[in-house]
Amino acid sequence: MTRKLAGFAEDDLRALAGDRSFTRGLGYLDAVSGLEVGEGSVTAVVHGTDAYEVELTLGDGDGISGWCDCPYGQEGNFCKHCVAVGLTVLRRAEAIPRQRAAARARTSGLEAWLAALSRDELLALVRERLAEDRTLRRRLELRAATARSDLHAVRDRVLALIDPRPFARYGYIEYADAPGYAQQIAEAASALSALTAGGGAAQAVGLAEEALRVLAEAYEEMDDSDGVVGEAAAAVAEAHVKACKVARPDPHRLAEWLVGHMLGDDSGVPDLDPLDYAEVLGPAGLSRMRQLAAEAKRRRPSGWAERYLMECLVKAAGDVDELVELYAQDLHPSGATHLRIAEELESAGRADEALAWAERGLRDCAAEAHIDGRLVDHVCVHYARAGRTADVVALRRDRFHVEQSLAAYRQLRSAAQAAHCWEAERVAALAALKADARRERGSRYGGTLLIDALLDDGDLDAAWKEAAGRAHDGQWEQLADLSRETRPAEALTVYLRLAESAKEPTGDRAYERLARLLLGARDCHRALGTEAVFTEYLVGLRTELKRRRKLMTVLERHGL
Incomplete structure (x- = not known):
């Protein structure tokens, strides 16, 4: 019935926003104000970090779309503020048809009134608004x-x-x-x-x-x-x-203005592209720009604006060798410039030279921990096309040992599985991670990469063995989530420990996390047949934290 009255349902909001934004939107229901229902849309203000304006478009039979002026919404996303307004509309679904009918009547009445006004009356109305x-x-x-x-x-x-x-x-x-x-x-x-x-x-x-x-x-x-x-x-x-x-x-005057604007002290915005003016500049104007750009680059060889302008003009001339020579003058240690050269050569149909430059980039940057991943991907794609699967594995292995990241581990696994040698590669990779863990070198989250890798592999038995004294709370929670059906007693211990520390923080995000941990604990008690114990624990927890009314609302919404 809700869908028929409002034109959409909670599932539509979740599908548009995704689980994360939908869950976050639940925490903003009390922040919605000024809800106004129009003929085909709903507008409101949601108070968060700032006061954000939201508009939901209610299409008859076409579902719902939303716009919000928050940073995330302006990127075209159906944000948490849109979710909050949508849920508020659903709460008032019974009144929506009447309010939309009233909006239609108001619009129709306004149009009829305007149509009936004389020219002089319309002019008077416009002048009034202008004042x-x-x-x-x-x-x-x-x-x-x-x-x-x-x-x-x-x-x-x-x-x-x-x-x-x-x-x-x-x-x-x-x-x-x-x-x-x-x-x-x-x-x-x-x-x-x-x-x-x-x-x-x-x-x-x-x-x-x-x-x-x-x-x-x-x-x-x-x-x-x-x-x-x-x-x-x-x-x-x-x-x-x-x-x-x-x-x-005049092409010469335009060329001089463009160079002056692009290389001036205030050249940041807007970012002009001289190629947009190529038709107007013609050969004479482009030649003048090349002359001015070359002079500027000689004066400031390392200037970013000077280099960018020169690159644009060389591209316009279509001389790939000159462009490669220009790029080669300043090779970035990440390998990003090698990749640009390889891509330009490949676009020109010079695939062998392109691969040679990409491989050179790998050699030049071999010791860098943060090499441009696109360069590695570029070479791996070419190797794979040529059937060089062993070379793909070797490259991914080398990068894994330098980077020591979960992403590099996954890439090694994917390459080795394609080459049917993952079992041996995995033994060696995990041995390296275990040695790293013994040296207490953690991942960026604080826990060891070894545990991340084992969890990613789905090797829960090994993850439990390695977790003690090494895992951080996020890894423990993930381990418990993956194990609550097969190891409910061990997962329950983790959930209760994490819930105890999660009682102190306040705020929507903290309350949602506590609720998530409690739901996991409840599932473990159900698997163990000890639901009464969980009920007693939950009653005690609610009594202890009863003054946090927002938390009580979150727990009730999750059925806790």
């Missing part, structure tokens, strides 16, 4: 100036939109103010595109360059952690490219 809403007034002023080709007014409005000062409290644009500034930059980009479309492409070129200079300077003094300002600035750069393609400015 109240400065943002709307700015937008319409800009549209009007663009429509009548008032270049002076367009310039004033565009520069006003990208002016960072109204957003820079204390001289710095803070994280919370960046989205508002980004919105104005996007409006400026739209105005520049409209100016080009309206026959003012030459003016749009100059105005866009002025805007890009202001944006590059402003970007040094802001927190754009979510990249919203950078994305909006990229739209201004795109408007500049479009204007150049229409106006066809």
